[in-house]
Amino acid sequence: MVVTLIVMLFMLAGLVVDGGLAVNARQRLYDDAEQAARTAANQIDIETLRETGQVVLLENAARQAAVDYMTARGYGAGQVTVNFDGDEVSVHAEDRVNTSLLQLIFIEDFPIEGEATARPAVGITGELP
Numbered sequence: 001m002v003v004t005l006i007v008m009l010f011m012l013a014g015l016v017v018d019g020g021l022a023v024n025a026r027q028r029l030y031d032d033a034e035q036a037a038r039t040a041a042n043q044i045d046i047e048t049l050r051e052t053g054q055v056v057l058l059e060n061a062a063r064q065a066a067v068d069y070m071t072a073r074g075y076g077a078g079q080v081t082v083n084f085d086g087d088e089v090s091v092h093a094e095d096r097v098n099t100s101l102l103q104l105i106f107i108e109d110f111p112i113e114g115e116a117t118a119r120p121a122v123g124i125t126g127e128l129p
Contacts, residue, residue, distance in 0.1 A: 014101030022110040025097040030114035032073045033091045037118035040066035040082060040089040044120050055120050059084055066091050090117045 040062035048056045063082045070080040070093060081092040096109040 010101060010104055014099065014104065014107075018097075018099040018102045018107075018110070021099075022097045022112060025095065025110075026112040026114060029093055029095055029112055030116065032070060032075070033093045033114045034116040034118070036066040036069040036073075036080070036082075036093075037089050037091040037116040039069045040091065041118040041120045044122070049122065055087060055122055057084070057087055057089065057120055062089055088117050088119045090115060 041057070043058045043062040043065050045056040045058055048054055062084070066082045066089065067077060067080055070091070071077065075093055075095060079094050083090045083092070092113065092115040094111065094113040096111055098109045099107055
């Protein structure tokens, strides 16, 4: 009975420790996706903005900026997806968090994912269309 109780306590400790690490990693992933989306949304055509006042997002530059940001934060190219919807940029990222105590019951890792959307905003007193 004591052995069973010790195993149960280790499982409970594993849920607390590894679960907390997974929650922190998911929040970090969301933060990184938000920053990557903002970085991508900054990639606008300056000449068109100055000539016509229209905000035009440079999709290739935006995609590359988001991927570069996520790569610098330690995510692989296969873990990041960048999508465009009109003038919005969405960044979706996936990762896995390795466990420490839960490996005792054969749970190797937790999958996590996060997504964020940003759009270019220019102007001093308000946004341009």
